[in-house]
Amino acid sequence: MKQATLHLDASFVLSSVDKRIYGSFIEHLGRAVYEGIYDPGNTLSDEAGLRQDVVKLVRELGVPVVRYPGGNFVSGYRWEDGVGPKSERPVRPELAWNVIETNEFGLNEFAQWAKQADTEVMMAVNLGTRGPEDAKNLLEYTNFKGGTYYSDLRRKHGVEEPHNIKLWCLGNEMDGPWQMGHKTAYEYGRTAAETGRIMKMLDPSIELVACGSSNIDMPTFAYWEDTMLEQCYDQVDYVSLHQYYSNADNKTSDFLAGSVGMDRFISSVTAICDCVKAKKRSNKTINLSFDEWNVWFHSNAADAALERWQKAPHQLEDIYTFEDALLVGSLLITLLRHADRVKVACLAQLVNVIAPIMTSKTGAWRQTIFYPFYYASRYARGEVLNTLVQSPVYDSRYGDAPFLDAVAVKxxxxxxxxxxxxxxxxxxxxxxxxxxxxxxxYAVTEQIALEHDDLKAVNTEEQPDCVSPRTVRTASISDGRLEVVMEQHSFQMIRLEKVKA
Known part of the structure; x- marks a missing residue:
């Protein structure tokens, strides 16, 4: 049995947890929207076509913010196509994912869904094929009360009160050559600066996320962050990070070490932000928005064979294994261990598309990755303690990886x-x-474990509880010392509460 030690001090607080670290993402991609959160005519949907079984599961997860409408999709999106009478909305070829977009579902429908799901909207603007003027118009539509062209247009569309969206993404993955309107670091930085300046002239209360590198393996990584921040540092509040993790080569030990890679990515971007801060002699600190993260590789072969120009095809529908849930648990721990700078994070995505929730015409169920996210979101609220972990390590493609990942939140x-x-x-x-x-x-009041003998076990509609949490009792306190026993390849949530006199 391996031995490890946690060291923590109640006074050594790293940071309070920004609840938005438990955010998620809905893009117009595959069945995330259509047949995911929106399925008119289904007996599981309400009169607006919103799937109520999905709403219930999203509420259960406790997701405080959801990024929308993309993703790659947003770089060619005309937001006006998705508002107003549905009979007048144009059907268009969608170039990011090579599908047909009907625009039956748009901004106002998403805002209505967000209210039902007890979440807030994180809105992305198109800085690929469009620019500052269109971003300004969209902000006026969403946040102005009335008396102007676009705010009155919203009211004409049946939405009297403004949506008051406070968190905005300035484009998506603009460093990527796959992106419509792909830009150099300097071009994007200038566009983001002017877009942000104009948007904050209209509504100074909003927060803005600038596009960082699409992943740490981009050849322009670090140069991109440094160059674009030189241009837009004063206008933005966050830099985005995106990273997906794969076990396509079936090397589980390397796969589970992905949290080491995430830790390194976060630390690197933090250092670049602070370097630009120093160069500018600024008092302002830029924080991070890790607004795309997850496991993604299971669906690659199926997606490569998809026929083009379908409506809402089965795309990016990864069926998650138990080992995927373990990595998701470690990634959540890593995000919390950087809560002093990571203020927003979005599990990508929420429903059907690389998602914790899956649907069919007859129901919805929890994938394996649902559970570590649920226990973090529901229980790890408050203040992250500076948790030092002494653990044996193993060699991985990231270097030394600890066998134990852990964090404490009071x-x-x-x-x-x-x-x-x-x-x-x-x-x-x-x-x-x-x-x-x-x-x-304090006494242990709850101890939950996610365990399974088969690392490749999955949940399906027919067997939705194949991988599911259970209560265990392997934690004890003696003379002020906590001892916890964990089974091989397992996730645990240990809850301690002060005993009432």
Missing amino acids: DDEAEALTILAVNKSLDDSLTFTCDLRQFAG
Whole structure:
């Protein structure tokens, strides 16, 4: 059995948790919108066509913000196509994913869905084929109360009150040559600066996310962030990070070490932001929005064979395994360990498309990755403690990778402490200990484990609970010292609460 130790101090707070770190993403891609959150005529949908079984699961996840409408889709999107009478909305070829977009579902429908799902909208503007003027018009449509052309147009469309969207993405992956309107770092930085300046003239209360590199493996990584921030540092509030993780070569130990790669990515972008801050002698700190992250590789072969110009085909429909859930758990822990700078993060995506929730015409179910996200979102709220992990390591493509990933989050209001942990060992259980004498009177009130003998096990509509959490009792406190036993390749959430007198 492997041995590890957590070191934490109740006074050594890394940062409060911005709830938006538990965000997600809906793009006009595959069945994310059509047959996902919107399925008119289905008995599971309400009169507006919104799937109520999906709404229930999204509420269960506790997702506070959802990015929309893309993604690659947004770089060719005319937002006006998706508002107004549905009978007048144009049907267009959608070049990002080679499909037909009917525009039956658009901004106002998404805002209505967001209210039902108890979430907020994170809106992206098209800086690929369009620019500052169209972004300004969209902001006027969403956030002005009335008395102007676009705000009155919204009211004409039956939406009297403004949507008051506060978080905006200035384009998507503009460094990528696959992107419509792809730009150099300097070109994008200038466009983002002028778009951001104009948008904040219209509504100074909004926050703006500038496009960082599409992933850490881009040949322009680091140069891109540095160059574009030189141009738009004063106008933006966040830099985006995107990264997907694959086990296509079936090397599970390397795959589970992906959290080391995410940690390195976050640290690198943070350093670049602070370098530009120093060069500009600025008092302003740019934070991070990791607004696309997940496992993505299972659907690649099926997607390569798709016929072009279909409506809402089955695209990017990864069926997630138990080992995928383990990595998602580790990635969530990594995001929390950087909560001082990562203020927004979006699991990409939310429904059907590389998603924790899947649907058919007859129901919706939780994929394996649903569970670590649920326990982080629901329990890891409050303040992240500076959690030092002493763990044995193994060699991976990222270098040394610890067998134990863990983080502790305290909630003073609830008088609770939550520990999230992943044991990455494929063949050995692990025990970790932690000195909790500063949390006198606390007791373990809940201990949840996600475990399975088969790393490739999946959940389906027929067997939705094949991989599901269970209560275990392998945690104990003696003389102020917590000891937790974890099975091989497993995820745990340990909840401690102060015992009431």
